[in-house]
Amino acid sequence: MLTINNLHATVADKPILKGLSLSINAGEIHAIMGPNGAGKSTLGYTLGGRPGYEVTGGSVEFDGQDLLALEPHERAAAGLFLGFQYPVEIPGVSNLQFLREALNAQRKGHGEEPLSGAAFIKRAKEQAGLLRFDMDMLKRPVNVGFSGGEKKRAEMVQMGILAPKLAILDETDSGLDIDALRIVGEGINAIMRKPDKAVLLITHYQRLLDYVQPDFVHVLAGGRIVKSGGPELALQLESEGYEAVAA
Ligand code: ADP
Ligand code: MG
Ligand code: MG
Secondary structure (H helix, E strand, C coil): CEEEEEEEEEECCEEEEEEEEEEECCCCEEEEECCCCCCHHHHHHHHHCCCCEEEEEEEEEECCEEHHHCCHHHHHHCCEEEECCCCCCEEEEEHHHHHHHHHHHHHHHCCCCCCCHHHHHHHHHHHHHHCCCCHHHHCCEECCCCCHHHHHHHHHHHHHHHCCCEEEEECCCCCCCHHHHHHHHHHHHHHHCCCCCEEEEECCCCHHHHHCCCCEEEEEECCEEEEEECHHHHHHHHHHCHHHHHC
């Protein structure tokens, strides 16, 4: 589904990704762990096509397409979802408006008719229910006044509604208390653990991986993947630290 080959990227002319390679097949969940400043968020933003993140080498194929040739909205329409470490607030636009626009843009990209209002609300209710998220909160402006945990859960509701092929989730566990962590973990499993979907979880901590069990764990350091393994690698990192394991 995703093949990253020797990716190099700069932020503000500073090289951050320095030859990163990673392959993800449909049906797999991968976790990327690594020290602060390693380039984890940069990887997510670069794959999402965020302005300011410049690719200077390498290639990325997503579902048979040259991902780097697509505009950010085309990447989303192609089935890529990015969950942000710091979700943005959008005053004046309700979650429901935002999600309906996003979903219908995605459908248009596939040559499908927009979803009717009633069908959209049904879908939103189902997904909000899965994340135990109050529908009334979806009527409020995107993320405005939401706590850190609420933003992360709202983001998972977005993911459920958009039903992407590949989700890249950047520190979705940050700011979550124990109960919210479990709800979000179960939500990710319910939405994304399917034979035709894949997840790239970016996380500092092992705890989310207790709920969303990765098939592969990678260590990102110095702008490239320096070690890969199974779920046991995350446990080893937690007990021994990045320096000892990835040196
Ligand atoms: P991680 O998510 O692994 O903690 P990041 O991808 O956020 O790391 O950051 C990687 C490096 O890129 C860091 O050294 C950071 O200071 C730098 N960086 C990130 N964004 C910018 C920016 N907008 N301008 C300059 N440097 C940046
Ligand atoms: Mg960081
Ligand atoms: Mg980060």
